[in-house]
Amino acid sequence: MISDTLEESKIRRRLMSDSTVEFIPGGARKRVSKACDHCRKRKIKCGPVDPASNKCSNCMKFDTVCTFEHHHEMERQRKAFEMERFAADKKVRKQQHTQPDQSSNVEQKLEKIQQDLSALVKCMSMDGGITIKKLGKAEDKGYFDRTPMAKRKRYTTALLTKRKIAWLKEQATSVLVCKDVDGKNDISDSVGVAQTFIPLKEVLVTSSKWYVVQLKKLIDFSNPHLSSSRELYPIPSENLCKRILETFRTKVFADGFNIVQSEELDVLFRRYHDHERLSYSELLLINVTLLLSTWYDLNDGTFLKKDDLDAKQEEQLQTVEDNTLLNSMYHYHKVSLVCDGIKTIQGLLLLYQHVKAKISGEVSYNIFCIAVRFAQDMGLSRRETYQGLSTSDALQRLIIWYYCVSEDGQSSLSFSKPPLINPDDTDVLTDEYYMEFISEYLLPQVDPEAAEQRSVKTLEQAMTILLNHGEYVLFATSYYSNLLSRISHKIRRNFFSVNALTNKSFDEIVERILKVKQELEMWERGLPPSFSLDTYKQYLTIFEFKSLNGKSVPDIEYLSAHILALHYHHFYLTAVVNLFSCSFFIDNKGAHHLSKYNISDLAQNHTNQVGDMCVRILLLWKNVSVIPNMLHGMLYNFFTGAFVLLLMVIKYCDEVQTAEHIKILCDLYDYLMASGNLRLLTDNIKWNVSMFLYTFLLTLGIKCFNQKNSLASSYQFNSARFESRFGELTQKCESIKNISVAQLKEYMNKYNPTLANDLSHANVVPDGEKCTDNVVRLLNIFNELDFQDLESLASSLPVLWGPSYDDISKKRSPTRASNFAVPSTIEQSNFPRGDDNDSLFPESYRGGFTPQNGPPVITGPLETEILASDPCDFEQLLDNMLFDRDFSLPSNNMQKL
Known part of the structure; x- marks a missing residue:
């Protein structure tokens, strides 16, 4: 019974699995489970397929196409697919059995x-x-x-902005102005505040006039006529040129890491005095070389000191400097369209150095742009252009390109401008190329055995070998300087570009700040012991010992200056990043509690680091030897540290560490004033105005400290000692300006006969006396000057920089230009003067000054007292001019009247 049941079930399963058998109660009969389309459509029974015709009986009868086999094939494929899917499912189940935590991962993600x-x-x-x-x-x-999106704001690296001067006035008011019984300001004390800021106004007015005179001289008299001679103005005699070249050979261009080599200059000057035909680029290089020579004592190769020169010698040097500068500008205009070789770039870069150090970074930047464009056109940024060159030629091209990259990074960050050179568009100055260059060109000269065996595998090993040879120390410094340039580009792009904060969250900017700070710290830790501040002096004594034994090594002071310049650049970048972070934290206070970082601790830490970096910059200055082609860059970094620390002294005058900061600033002051005795500084208005600002801020800082700090009685700082220097510095700036005005008048008499007759009857006042009320005080440097213009430039009255007189006369009829109120909306200057965004203590600067996008309006008794003698001019001056750590054109922030 049981066996019969089992057998029946087997048969039942077999019959059910057979697609051609239909199971019915009581028995089974065979059926066709598939039918062709013809039979299905007519709902008739589809018989078996005839093997000969592959058609069923009905399709054969009606002579139609039979699709029975087609459906059979589809069914077969369906079964095969189901078998494959069953096998895959079985494999998956097996894997799940061996990895039971897969489901838990999914749950975690959910x-x-x-x-x-x-x-x-x-x-x-x-x-x-x-x-x-x-x-x-x-x-x-x-x-x-x-965290929310960061406030969209444009930051700049400017320090002495209009807003900060307003803040300084607030601080002076809080210290100097007392309250009467009713709580009102004492008017006599308000006048004292006004008197405090009058010297600042005078110096800014004087320096702006000097700058206009310099521009007019360069614009109008660098090509006064078509001359048949090779030069517009005479250059020194052949004997003097030989003495200059000898000085350059032994001092200035003695080492091999320079834009131009002394051997090249020897050839050029010999050809010049042999009356050979020279190109404009070669003439430019000759004149720039003579221009630089006016800084040196040709007897011993040291820097000239003002006290060592009599009036006649000073007049001769000034004549050579003026003539060669105008000659250089004349040849600059000749070569600015097309480059005719490497000498064009050399001449432009040397001219850029001088103009930047003596006149303005704004004018020099235009020269630098042309030099960079020519360098890129010549392929100095591409590795393939160095192939097949000799060691000297390849090294010279690399030095020039390194200088372009380094200066571009510094200028881009200083003036908050986009860089001229994209670091990603060059394959030179990378780590790989430094290693390749050392292996191919330098190692065969310093260590032939290592070069032949190729035992030097890393860049660190290669640098260690080079540091044992004095002639290649500066090549090693260029590598570490280039690393800082890359960080500098990153700082500008991440923090100071136009869209730096666009669509960035608060924490994202904080993370960028911390990453850049980490890179700066890694750079310092990665320096070799030879360049460390703690051990670099011991390292240089090795070369000093070699020189005493008669071996030829580079000048020790020159090497020391380059090593210290590395650290100055590092301190500057660190201070800038910390200043930005402090301002950024203040401007985004609402996001602090949402951040994953402890912002209060970060802000305090970064503020302390700013002070530490500034102190290190100041303390290191006495170890720096003044090198002409490095002067401006190091002074810019130095005055960054000095001005920031002075602002911090005023801001935190009631804190304990402020006393030590003031002591450092006071101790350094006398050393700085003594340094001004060098000829390259004493007649440099940039240096004199910078020192005036240093003195002005230090005086105000001491007054704030004595008034508010409990330690004032212990230190006994005396501001009167520094206030007594105001007259000396102001008079020095006025003297430099008056000499320039007199020289401009001389050029106009000589090369502008039409105006000579008017000038002969003009009463030009060279001693700074005030002009009459009829003096036109609105000037445009792109117009011809007349005698009234010279009179206003020689006077002590402020001047406004505006459009041409014809444009004014069409819309205005007053005879006195000072009656205008000129809004500051359009800027002709190359460099941004900065808006009301501040890079230090931005929430504090108000002070009654109007925004830059509105007309000047004076409010409050303090402003009225300061500007009583000349209403509106001081505020317009702050709108239209900025003297930061570089001298800039009084920016014609004018709109058409």
């Missing part, structure tokens, strides 16, 4: 998504206007950025 959605809902419930942005690495760690 839980994470749920947490993120909960955080999003929570944030939006707190502030419906908050925009959420994820941080890449924070997201990987399960962190969701809840």
Whole structure:
């Protein structure tokens, strides 16, 4: 019975599995499970397929196409697919059995998504206007950025802006102005505040006039006529040129790491005095070389000191400097369109150095732009252009390109401008190329055995070998300087570019700040012991010992200056990043509590680091030897540290560490004033105005300290000692300006006969006396000057920089230009003067000054007292001119009247 039942079930399963058998109760009969389309459409029974015709009986009868076999094939493929899917499912089940935690991972991901959605809902419930942005690495760690977007604001590296001068007035008012019984300001004390700022106004007016005179001289008299001679103005005699070249050979261009080599200059001057035909580039190089020579004592190769020169010698040097500068500008205009070789770039870069150090970074920047464009056109940025060159030629091209990259990074960050050179568009000055260059050109000269065996595998090993040879120390410094230039480009792009803060969350900017600071710290830790501040002096004594034994090594002071320049650049970049972070934290206070960082601790730490960097810059200055082609760059970094520390002294005058900061500033002051005795500084108005600003801020800082700090009685700082220098510095600036005005008048008499007759009857006042009320005080440097213009430039009255007189006369009829109120909306200057955004203490600067986009309006008794003698001019002066650490054109922030 049981066996019969089992047998019946087997048969039943076999019959059910057979597609051609239909199971019915009581028995089974064979059926066709598939029918062709013809039979299905007519709902008739589809018989078996005839093997000969492959058609069923009905399709044969009606002579139609039979699709029975087609459906059979589709069924077969369906079964095969199901078998494959069954096998795959079986494999998956087996894997799940061996890895039971797979489902838990999915659950974890679902839980994470749920947490993120909960955080999003929570944030939006707190502030419906908050925009959420994820941080890449924070997201990987399960962190969701809840901070809002950073305030879209353009930051600059300017320090002495209009807003900060207003803040300084507030600080002076809080210290000097006392309250009467009713709580009102004592008027006599307000006048004292006004008197404090009058010297600042006078110096700014004087320096701006000097700059206009210099521009008019360069614009109008660098090509006064078509001359048949090779030069517009005479150059020194052949014997003097030989003495100059000898000095350059032994001092200035003695080492091999220079833009131009002394051997090249020897050839050029010999050809010049042999009356050979020279190109404009070669003539430019000759004149620039003579221009630089006016800084040196040709007897011993040291720097000239003002006290060592009598009036006649000073007049001769000044004549050579003026003539060669105008000759250089004349040849600059000749070569500025097309480059005719490497000498064009050499001449332009040397001219750029001089103009930047003596006149303005603004004018020099135009020269530098042309030099960089020519260098790129010549392929100095491409590795293939160095192939097949001799060691000297390849090294010279690399030095020139390194100088272009270094200066571009410094200028770009200083003036908050886009760089001329994209670091990603050059394959030179990379780590790989430095290693390749050393292996191919330098190692065969310093260590032939290592070069032949190729035992030097890393750049660190190669640098160690080079540092044992004095002639290649500067090549090693160029590598570490180039690393700082890369960081400098990153700082400008991340913090000071136009769109630096666009669509960036608060935490994303903080993370960028911390990354850049980490790179700066890694750079300092990666320096070799030879360049460390703690051991570099011991390192240089090795070369000093070699020189005493008769071996030829570079000048020790020159090497020391280059090593210290590295650290100055590092201190400057560190201070700039910390200043930006402090301003950024203040401007985004609402995001502090949402950040994953402890912002209060970061802000305090960064503020302390700013002070530390500035102190290190000041303390290191006495170890720096003044090198002409490095002067401006190091002075810019130095005055950055000095001005920032002075502003911090005024801001934090009641804190304990302020006393030590003032002591450092006071101790350095006398050393700086003594340094001004060098000829390259004493007649440099940039240096004199910088020292005036240093004195002005130090005086105000001491007054604030004595008034508010409990330690004032212990230190006994005396501001009167520094206030007594105001007259000396102001008179020096006035003297430099008056000499320039007199020289401009001389040029106009000589080369402008039409105006000579008017000038002969003009009463030009060279001693700074005030002009009459009829003096036109609105000047345009692109117009011809008349005798009234010279009279206003020689006077002590402020002048305004505006459009041409014809444009004014069409819309205005007054005879006195000072009656205009000129709004500051359009800027002709190359460099941004900075808006009201501040890079230090931005929340504090108000002071009654109007925004730059509105007309000047004077409010409050303090401003009225300061500007009583000349209403509106001081505020317009602050709008239209900025003397930061570089001298800049009084920016014609004018719109058409």
